[in-house]
Amino acid sequence: NAGVMQNPRHLVRRRGQEARLRCSPMKGHSHVYWYRQLPEEGLKFMVYLQKENIIDESGMPKERFSAEFPKEGPSILRIQQVVRGDSAAYFCASSPLTYAAEAFFGQGTRLTVV
Amino acid sequence: AQRVTQPEKLLSVFKGAPVELKCNYSYSGSPELFWYVQYSRQRLQLLLRHISRESIKGFTADLNKGETSFHLKKPFAQEEDSAMYYCAQYNFNKFYFGSGTKLNVKP
Numbered sequence: 001n002a003g004v005m006q007n008p009r010h011l012v013r014r015r016g017q018e019a020r021l022r023c024s025p026m027k028g029h030s031h032v033y034w035y036r037q038l039p040e041e042g043l044k045f046m047v048y049l050q051k052e053n054i055i056d057e058s059g060m061p062k063e064r065f066s067a068e069f070p071k072e073g074p075s076i077l078r079i080q081q082v083v084r085g086d087s088a089a090y091f092c093a094s095s096p097l098t099y100a101a102e103a104f105f106g107q108g109t110r111l112t113v114v
Numbered sequence: 115a116q117r118v119t120q121p122e123k124l125l126s127v128f129k130g131a132p133v134e135l136k137c138n139y140s141y142s143g144s145p146e147l148f149w150y151v152q153y154s155r156q157r158l159q160l161l162l163r164h165i166s167r168e169s170i171k172g173f174t175a176d177l178n179k180g181e182t183s184f185h186l187k188k189p190f191a192q193e194e195d196s197a198m199y200y201c202a203q204y205n206f207n208k209f210y211f212g213s214g215t216k217l218n219v220k221p
Contacts, residue, residue: 004157
């Protein structure tokens with residue numbers, strides 16, 4: 001089991017471009033979480049998804065951000081029209097159905113907006 | 115609002131000294147509390163959780179409901195313990211993380 005895989009590890013985008021961050025959960029895990037870590041700050045919850053369902057998106061900015069976890073394929077965090085303030089590390093975690101609190105993290109994607 | 119507080123951004127100790135990383139949480143029902151560790155250039159990994167009352171790599175953490183604290187302790191720090199440590203509370207389908215404490219163990 002390769003663990004939670006995130007790609008790319010580093011992503012550079014110009015202001016106004018779109019950023020797509022991918023997360024492949026651990027095999028057998030049906031819950032995915034996205035967190036954002038701004039410089040000098042802790043991890044902030046963004047969204048919680050199950051396959052084809054958004055369960056809790058209370059941490060997502062109202063505009064430009066969206067997330068999906070399709071039946072097949074990785075979970076995608078999409079940021080449209082990126083701005084400098086979106087520069088951060090984005091972490092994905094997955095957990096099994098049986099115990100949602102046992103989360104395993106990916107290595108993160110570091111987004112830099114120039 | 116749910117909140118996890120780690121008051122120390124940086125903690126430096128000498129090898130062999132005791133270490134305590136502080137964590138306070140906001141009470142909401144029966145919290146599930148965790149400590150995660152992030153070694154340099156690696157992913158966050160679970161260090162321990164309060165429900166299992168285990169000791170991992172010599173670290174322990176006791177839940178004190180009266181003080182709403184879940185401090186992480188180790189009697190004798192090792193250089194390989196140098197890392198970022200995050201306290202987390204799990205409630206309502208999400209983890210609430212503290213801002214992290216960087217532990218630096220000096221030789």
